[in-house]
Amino acid sequence: xxxxxxxxxxxxxxxxxxxxxxxxxxxxxxxxxxxxxxxxxxxxxxxxxxxxxxxxxxxxxxxxxxxxxxxxxxxxxxxxxxxxxxxxxxxxxxxxxxxxxxxxxxxxxxxxxxxxxxxxxxxxxxxxxxxxxxxxxxxxxxxxxxxxxxxxxxxxxxxxxxxxxxxxxxxxxxxxxxxxxxxxxxxxxxxxxxxxxxxxxxxxxxxxxxxxxxxxxxxxxxxxxxxxxxxxxxxxxxxxxxxxxxxxxxxxxxxxxxxxxxxxxxxxxxxxxxxxxxxxxxxxxxxxxxxxxxxxxxxxxxxxxxxxxxxxxxxxx
Amino acid sequence: xxxxxxxxxxxxxxxxxxxxxxxxxxxxxxxxxxxxxxxxxxxxxxxxxxxxxxxxxxxxxxxxxxxxxxxxxxxxxxxxxxxxxxxxxxxxxxxxxxxxxxxxxxxxxxxxxxxxxxxxxxxxxxxxxxxxxxxxxxxxxxxxxxxxxxxxxxxxxxxxxxxxxxxxxxxxxxxxxxxxxxxxxxxxxxxxxxxxxxxxxxxxxxxxxxxxxxxxxxxxxxxxxxxxxxxxxxxxxxxxxxxxxxxxxxxxxxxxxxxxxxxxxxxxxxxxxxxxxxxxxxxxxxxxxxxxxxxxxxxxxxxxxxxxxxx
Amino acid sequence: xxxxxxxxxxxxxxxxxxxxxxxxxxxxxxxxxxxxxxxxxxxxxxxxxxxxxxxxxxxxxxxxxxxxxxxxxxxxxxxxxxxxxxxxxxxxxxxxxxxxxxxxxxxxxxxxxxxxxxxxxxxxxxxxxxxxxxxxxxxxxxxxxxxxxxxxxxxxxxxxxxxxxxxxxxxxxxxxxxxxxxxxxxxxxxxxxxxxxxxxxxxxxxxxxxxxxxxxxxxxxxxxxxxxxxxxxxxxxxxxxxxxxxxxxxxxxxxxxxxxxxxxxxxxxxxxxxxxxxxxxxxxxxxxxxxxxxxxxxxxxxxxxxxxxxxxxxxxxxxxxxxxxxxxxxxxxxxxxxxxxxxxxxxxxxxxxxxxxxxxxxxxxxxxx
Numbered sequence: 001x002x003x004x005x006x007x008x009x010x011x012x013x014x015x016x017x018x019x020x021x022x023x024x025x026x027x028x029x030x031x032x033x034x035x036x037x038x039x040x041x042x043x044x045x046x047x048x049x050x051x052x053x054x055x056x057x058x059x060x061x062x063x064x065x066x067x068x069x070x071x072x073x074x075x076x077x078x079x080x081x082x083x084x085x086x087x088x089x090x091x092x093x094x095x096x097x098x099x100x101x102x103x104x105x106x107x108x109x110x111x112x113x114x115x116x117x118x119x120x121x122x123x124x125x126x127x128x129x130x131x132x133x134x135x136x137x138x139x140x141x142x143x144x145x146x147x148x149x150x151x152x153x154x155x156x157x158x159x160x161x162x163x164x165x166x167x168x169x170x171x172x173x174x175x176x177x178x179x180x181x182x183x184x185x186x187x188x189x190x191x192x193x194x195x196x197x198x199x200x201x202x203x204x205x206x207x208x209x210x211x212x213x214x215x216x217x218x219x220x221x222x223x224x225x226x227x228x229x230x231x232x233x234x235x236x237x238x239x240x241x242x243x244x245x246x247x248x249x250x251x252x253x254x255x256x257x258x259x260x261x262x263x264x265x266x267x268x269x270x271x272x273x274x275x276x277x278x279x280x281x282x283x284x285x286x287x288x289x290x291x292x293x294x295x296x297x298x299x300x301x302x303x304x305x306x307x308x309x310x311x312x313x314x315x316x317x
Numbered sequence: 318x319x320x321x322x323x324x325x326x327x328x329x330x331x332x333x334x335x336x337x338x339x340x341x342x343x344x345x346x347x348x349x350x351x352x353x354x355x356x357x358x359x360x361x362x363x364x365x366x367x368x369x370x371x372x373x374x375x376x377x378x379x380x381x382x383x384x385x386x387x388x389x390x391x392x393x394x395x396x397x398x399x400x401x402x403x404x405x406x407x408x409x410x411x412x413x414x415x416x417x418x419x420x421x422x423x424x425x426x427x428x429x430x431x432x433x434x435x436x437x438x439x440x441x442x443x444x445x446x447x448x449x450x451x452x453x454x455x456x457x458x459x460x461x462x463x464x465x466x467x468x469x470x471x472x473x474x475x476x477x478x479x480x481x482x483x484x485x486x487x488x489x490x491x492x493x494x495x496x497x498x499x500x501x502x503x504x505x506x507x508x509x510x511x512x513x514x515x516x517x518x519x520x521x522x523x524x525x526x527x528x529x530x531x532x533x534x535x536x537x538x539x540x541x542x543x544x545x546x547x548x549x550x551x552x553x554x555x556x557x558x559x560x561x562x563x564x565x566x567x568x569x570x571x572x573x574x575x576x577x578x579x580x581x582x583x584x585x586x587x588x589x590x591x592x593x594x595x596x597x598x599x600x601x602x603x604x605x606x607x608x609x610x611x612x613x614x615x616x617x618x619x620x621x622x623x624x625x626x627x628x
Numbered sequence: 629x630x631x632x633x634x635x636x637x638x639x640x641x642x643x644x645x646x647x648x649x650x651x652x653x654x655x656x657x658x659x660x661x662x663x664x665x666x667x668x669x670x671x672x673x674x675x676x677x678x679x680x681x682x683x684x685x686x687x688x689x690x691x692x693x694x695x696x697x698x699x700x701x702x703x704x705x706x707x708x709x710x711x712x713x714x715x716x717x718x719x720x721x722x723x724x725x726x727x728x729x730x731x732x733x734x735x736x737x738x739x740x741x742x743x744x745x746x747x748x749x750x751x752x753x754x755x756x757x758x759x760x761x762x763x764x765x766x767x768x769x770x771x772x773x774x775x776x777x778x779x780x781x782x783x784x785x786x787x788x789x790x791x792x793x794x795x796x797x798x799x800x801x802x803x804x805x806x807x808x809x810x811x812x813x814x815x816x817x818x819x820x821x822x823x824x825x826x827x828x829x830x831x832x833x834x835x836x837x838x839x840x841x842x843x844x845x846x847x848x849x850x851x852x853x854x855x856x857x858x859x860x861x862x863x864x865x866x867x868x869x870x871x872x873x874x875x876x877x878x879x880x881x882x883x884x885x886x887x888x889x890x891x892x893x894x895x896x897x898x899x900x901x902x903x904x905x906x907x908x909x910x911x912x913x914x915x916x917x918x919x920x921x922x923x924x925x926x927x928x929x930x931x932x933x934x935x936x937x938x939x940x941x942x943x944x945x946x947x948x949x950x951x952x953x954x955x956x957x958x959x960x961x962x963x964x965x966x967x968x969x970x971x972x973x974x975x976x977x978x979x980x981x982x983x984x985x986x987x988x989x990x991x992x993x994x995x996x997x
Contacts, residue, residue: 218735
């Protein structure tokens with residue numbers, strides 16, 4: 001198992017390097033001079049050069065990249081040339097909000113999806129199953145930004161609920177914070193719940209047809225126990241994969257939601273950085289998202305072997 | 318290692334992973350005699366044809382928009398600002414008094430062009446890479462799949478925003494950027510199908526008959542990999558439409574005054590309480606269209622799985 | 629495994645017991661599966677009785693309805709596509725009309741079930757000890773530690789070495805034979821009065837088969853537990869049962885005390901099954917005897933005897949009238965045949981009876997893992 005895991009980790013590290021290099025190259029190779037754009041056409045050439053030097057634009061691309069990489073290893077992600085703020089500091093300010101959205105969305109999605117799929121799978125093709133399946137399929141087709149607007153329309157606009165002006169941090173007030181994040185979290189969670197429900201239900205239906213489920217029933221094991229213990233565990237592997245892989249994508253998806261709900265997460269930081277070609281800020285955000293994705297991947301692999309003992313054997317073999 | 322469900326890298330939309338072989342095994346095993354032969358069009362079912370009908374309708378409207386008796390999408394009527402639906406304006410008007418139906422129909426052009434073109438490009442490139450990886454194996458496979466993994470791990474929205482910002486917000490760039498983001502999903506599918514096809518005896522036969530790699534891939538593998546690729550491609554059209562919509566909504570796609578579904582929705586965001594039709598007219602059309610593509614793709618995939626002898 | 633010779637003749641001999649001493653009484657059970665291609669009459673009018681502590685061997689080819697019969701008793705068939713008629717009285721209660729919650733209290737506690745394939749009948753993600761102890765926990769609500777202790781004892785009683793260590797292992801870490809022992813332990817946890825064993829050895833290595841059968845017989849004897857032992861091999865039930873029911877095409881075609889059957893086979897199908905048992909006395913390279921043709925399509929409503937198309941002794945009457953299961957004497961030996969073998973020699977030379985058809989024998993080779 002260790003060898004296999006090591007190979008995967010190595011591969012993901014490689015992916016990480018590729019991604020960060022690609023970000024670097026993208027900013028460098030695509031047209032547009034950030035320094036000139038930032039300072040305006042009338043700024044003196046010396047000031048432009050200073051910013052270019054600060055961004056490493058005077059170095060060859062690989063050299064600049066290696067320099068950046070070297071600093072990253074020491075925990076220095078550089079500073080924003082626009083604000084002069086250290087990237088690590090900017091991330092530390094904004095990441096908690098995005099993380100809250102992502103974790104909240106995952107929790108809400110799983111809370112909705114697990115009971116719904118258990119009920120659906122227990123009476124597969126029954127009325128509940130058909131309605132849940134139809135609704136979830138439709139929910140998946142609602143674009144995230146549309147869903148956000150639908151929720152805003154329903155709650156604050158129509159019923160005057162959850163009206164939000166400005167963001168309340170979790171440290172300031174818990175109810176206030178919940179008020180601030182409810183709609184954004186729901187926006188992220190609903191389509192996610194729909195996907196999870198479809199996946200888990202399909203796997204559950206398959207597992208419920210297994211011999212060992214019939215055996216458990218023949219031993220008089222109550223239905224709830226069959227669903228929750230005998231069927232849920234083996235059926236939860238795909239769900240786990242999705243939930244893990246989604247963390248990275250959700251973080252990136254949170255950008256739109258943060259834009260719509262005016263949340264001070266990494267979204268606005270990111271868009272600002274792209275517009276201004278603020279390379280270190282952009283690199284920092286991309287790095288955080290990719291690392292999250294990669295780590296989530298590895299965690300999923302580990303959890304896999306915890307849930308399914310057969311995989312443990314495969315990995316050790 | 319294990320078969321993990323595919324997750325579309327684009328924004329919030331996940332490609333619904335194949336619910337494995339439900340229908341086929343549903344009936345208790347009762348003698349596998351030859352079943353009645355139901356024509357393909359019938360097996361696809363009513364939802365599929367409704368979906369196709371909607372897609373055709375939207376496409377025809379988009380193509381013929383300029384010769385249809387529609388009001389000018391760019392010229393406002395200042396005596397009818399932000400009006401709800403009426404006989405004169407079926408979808409209502411926006412804050413500048415422009416006819417929303419006309420704007421939504423003209424706006425569908427960008428969505429459909431980007432949707433189809435990106436999905437087509439993605440399918441061709443992803444399919445080619447996936448087949449090459451799955452058939453040639455060894456180093457080719459390693460390099461291709463590593464790149465695919467990198468693209469998938471790259472936050473897709475960041476890539477889309479960055480590419481369109483730096484390269485310029487025009488149809489070609491937007492299409493290209495979205496296609497790039499969809500390539501890995503399609504490549505993975507193509508690789509998977511290729512791996513299973515390549516084991517079959519006719520491939521071995523072709524190879525031992527001295528066929529070149531290219532010939533085997535083109536003549537033997539492509540026809541077998543194409544059906545699942547096309548059904549996923551349809552779903553990818555939906556994904557691409559959503560992606561374009563999101564970019565457009567955030568202001569990173571074709572800018573106003575050219576109408577797109579995304580920028581119409583964005584223009585109505587602040588008038589949600591007074592003129593919800595500005596948001597919901599394009600949003601509803603967009604939702605139905607995306608839904609239609611998903612249904613069509615999903616249906617085709619299931620039929621394909623049943624036909625290729627899913628147990 | 630040789631011929632007749634029931635070891636426990638005494639137990640089966642007295643057939644005149646009072647009606648009250650029946651543990652299980654199946655009355656005219658019909659199990660119909662509704663499929664897209666028609667209704668499959670998997671069990672078609674079966675009546676059987678079982679007294680406490682006795683063992684019934686249920687024999688027949690694959691697809692004759694044996695497993696469906698067991699699954700009908702346990703209610704393990706999908707409710708929507710399966711119709712069950714008749715009565716299944718267990719200690720006087722009709723299992724067919726019992727609400728699911730009441731039925732659940734009987735399953736596992738009073739009736740145990742061992743399935744055919746131990747590879748698929750144990751949950752791969754639950755530990756062995758958990759699965760064995762679960763039966764106890766569900767029925768008696770015993771504590772986790774008590775269940776574990778009992779599970780350990782059970783594993784030991786079914787002959788699993790290093791039982792303590794096995795408790796925390798997963799099914800895939802055990803061999804096929806061990807897994808089947810675990811299944812048996814789980815089925816026996818609550819000391820059921822009846823054990824239904826569905827070809828419990830078919831999926832096992834030949835060398836392990838006899839051990840597992842021996843284990844089942846011993847446990848049944850020790851616990852004075854009744855058992856229905858399903859098999860396709862007459863040889864398996866010969867020495868281990870009090871009664872044998874031979875099933876063909878969803879019906880019981882011969883039912884007899886084991887002591888009476890082997891010397892006195894009446895139904896040609898039973899004879900055919902009997903002849904297909906390989907014997908040590910056969911000359912080397914002797915061709916195994918098989919029954920020509922295939923079991924009939926259970927979707928058709930046949931006229932006449934269902935075995936007629938494959939029977940060596942078919943007469944015109946067999947094709948038009950269906951024989952009923954009748955018991956001409958008082959020995960408890962019943963059969964459904966117009967022209968019973970009765971006076972046939974007990975063991976005719978196999979070659980003369982062996983037709984040259986495709987060898988579709990009932991004796992499937994044991995699956996190896």
